[in-house]
Amino acid sequence: MSVKMGKIKVTQVKSGIKRPQNQKRTLEALGLKKIGQVVEHDTSSSVLGMVNVVKHLVSVEELK
Numbered sequence: 533m534s535v536k537m538g539k540i541k542v543t544q545v546k547s548g549i550k551r552p553q554n555q556k557r558t559l560e561a562l563g564l565k566k567i568g569q570v571v572e573h574d575t576s577s578s579v580l581g582m583v584n585v586v587k588h589l590v591s592v593e594e595l596k
Contacts (some may be wrong), residue, residue: 539595540579543570546589558585 544564548556562582563571572595573579583592 538575539572540575540583541570541572541593541595542583543591543593544568544589545591548589551589555586555589558582559589562586562590564590 542562542564544559544567547567548559559565562573562579563569575594583590
């Protein structure tokens with residue numbers, strides 16, 4: 533996946549309750565604590581990897 537360096541907006545859309553511990557910790561590492569919370573991150577391979585782990589719990593938008 534080739535992504536130019538930019539920013540992404542990550543929104544939590546589903547709960548982390550009853551999820552494996554690694555997914556809960558990944559949400560926390562992204563700065564997400566509750567449903568509807570939005571955080572912005574620089575696009576990097578580490579952030580994209582974290583988003584990929586919890587892709588079923590978040591929605592992602594690329595910021596222009």
